Amino acid sequence: MTAPSFRRRAPRGPLVLDIRELGRRAGSMKRVVTQVPAPAELGTEMLHVLSGAPIDLDLRLEAVMEGVLVSGTAFTPLTGECARCLDPIEDDATVDIRELFYYPDRAPDDPEDDSFQVVNDHLDLEPALRDALVLSLPLSPCCRPDCAGLCADCGGRLDDPDVDHAHARADPRWAALPSLIENLSPNENTNTASNTNAESKEKD
Numbered sequence: 001m002t003a004p005s006f007r008r009r010a011p012r013g014p015l016v017l018d019i020r021e022l023g024r025r026a027g028s029m030k031r032v033v034t035q036v037p038a039p040a041e042l043g044t045e046m047l048h049v050l051s052g053a054p055i056d057l058d059l060r061l062e063a064v065m066e067g068v069l070v071s072g073t074a075f076t077p078l079t080g081e082c083a084r085c086l087d088p089i090e091d092d093a094t095v096d097i098r099e100l101f102y103y104p105d106r107a108p109d110d111p112e113d114d115s116f117q118v119v120n121d122h123l124d125l126e127p128a129l130r131d132a133l134v135l136s137l138p139l140s141p142c143c144r145p146d147c148a149g150l151c152a153d154c155g156g157r158l159d160d161p162d163v164d165h166a167h168a169r170a171d172p173r174w175a176a177l178p179s180l181i182e183n184l185s186p187n188e189n190t191n192t193a194s195n196t197n198a199e200s201k202e203k204d
């Protein structure tokens with residue numbers, strides 16, 4: 001037998017795995033532990049992997065009747081911003097991967113089927129990792145679980161202990177708040193509060 005006349009070009013990229021060593025005998029297995037540079041635009045807008053950042057793969061490749069079953073984890077650093085206060089976030093994620101890559105002659109006939117395939121003895125993990133990572137990321141990442149976010153009036157951080165955000169609050173109960181702020185003297189507190197109140201009244 002000669003090689004088939006039509007051979008698709010093997011995919012390329014940091015997340016392409018060569019499975020020639022694995023062979024097609026069902027039950028054969030290979031562990032892949034490696035670090036690869038992240039491809040561009042992995043993750044979501046709010047939380048993503050910087051292009052070229054190290055991704056640690058710990059995978060098990062297993063030949064089965066229909067193809068190659070890939071299972072394991074990808075550990076990635078994450079960069080993004082807090083959905084509430086827009087502060088930068090540094091985080092990481094361990095993404096579980098479990099995906100069957102069909103041999104071309106075993107792939108489902110359905111053209112609508114978007115399952116993954118072995119191409120020329122290589123499999124490209126990138127789309128699978130993309131999907132798994134996006135599903136594992138929070139929709140609204142936060143710098144801290146209790147981040148109070150930004151003030152609707154001045155845009156400052158509500159958590160900032162140096163800023164009095166009582167400006168737009170008419171409720172007199174908030175008037176006592178400035179005096180609770182430690183690093184201002186009691187006199188300054190009173191002045192700041194009355195000035196702010198006066199300003200906001202003028203605007204109204």
Ligand SMILES: [Zn+2]
Binds near residue numbers: 083144147149
């Ligand atoms: Zn935040």
Ligand SMILES: [Zn+2]
Binds near residue numbers: 152153154156165166
């Ligand atoms: Zn404010």
